[in-house]
Every structure is written in C-alpha cells, then in structure tokens.
Amino acid sequence: xxxxxxxxxxxxxxxxxxxxxxxxxxxxxxxxxxxxxxxxxxxxxxxxxxxxxxxxxxxxxxxxxxxxxxxxxxxxxxxxxxxxxxxxxxxxxxxxxxxxxxxxxxxxxxxxxxxxxxxxxxxxxxxxxxxx
Numbered sequence: 001x002x003x004x005x006x007x008x009x010x011x012x013x014x015x016x017x018x019x020x021x022x023x024x025x026x027x028x029x030x031x032x033x034x035x036x037x038x039x040x041x042x043x044x045x046x047x048x049x050x051x052x053x054x055x056x057x058x059x060x061x062x063x064x065x066x067x068x069x070x071x072x073x074x075x076x077x078x079x080x081x082x083x084x085x086x087x088x089x090x091x092x093x094x095x096x097x098x099x100x101x102x103x104x105x106x107x108x109x110x111x112x113x114x115x116x117x118x119x120x121x122x123x124x125x126x127x128x129x130x131x132x
Contacts (some may be wrong), residue, residue: 008098035115044104
C-alpha cells in the first residue's frame with residue numbers, strides 16, 4: 001500500500017521521496033513537496049492522520065536532523081509529510097489519500113508566490129531576500 005501511495009503522487013511536480021522504498025519501513029512514506037509548507041499541508045489533509053518531518057523530531061519546529069542527514073535543505077525538510085499506514089489501511093483509503101493530496105498540493109501552490117516565481121523560471125536561490 002505504501003508503494004501504491006507513492007506511485008499515485010510521485011508524478012506531482014517537485015515531489016521528493018525521503019528515504020528508500022526498498023530498505024525503508026513498509027508502512028511509512030516520507031515525502032517533501034517543494035513550495036508547500038508542511039504544516040499548511042497537514043491542515044489541508046485534516047481528514048488524514050499525517051505528520052510533518054520525521055518521527056525523531058515531531059515535537060520540534062527545527063528541520064528534522066534525519067531529513068537534513070539525507071541531504072535535504074531546510075525548505076524541503078519543512079515541506080515533508082510522513083504517512084504512516086496501519087494494518088487495517090485499505091486500498092480505497094490510499095486512493096482517497098492520493099486524490100486529497102493532489103488536490104491540496106494544487107490548491108496550496110496556487111496561493112504560493114514562490115511557486116508562481118518558480119513556474120516563471122525565477123532562480124529563487126539568486127534572490128537577495130530582505131531580513132526583518
């Protein structure tokens with residue numbers, strides 16, 4: 001079921017698998033959606049039991065040291081969502097999750113000026129952001 005979930009969302013633009021499907025836990029899927037804040041996505045997915053970051057830092061606002069060790073920058077680490085599947089999770093629930101994630105990512109990115117800039121080809125790493 002974890003692979004079914006990944007296969008249903010892996011073609012979303014700027015989605016990243018955090019970890020390894022072959023060597024990872026069979027009931028956990030951790031992914032990052034660039035240009036979407038993880039906490040905003042959790043709110044949009046309120047019907048699902050998902051969490052942000054890794055389980056090791058679930059109570060912290062700091063980026064997960066586990067995700068950072070995998071090579072993620074702060075932005076991707078903050079945009080990560082952890083899906084935990086139970087033994088009673090059904091294919092229908094996975095399909096519902098795929099549909100809800102796809103809609104939610106689209107809706108949140110429609111509200112994101114960073115996503116708009118990315119789509120326009122702006123190199124966001126070259127912008128000098130003002131600190132307040």
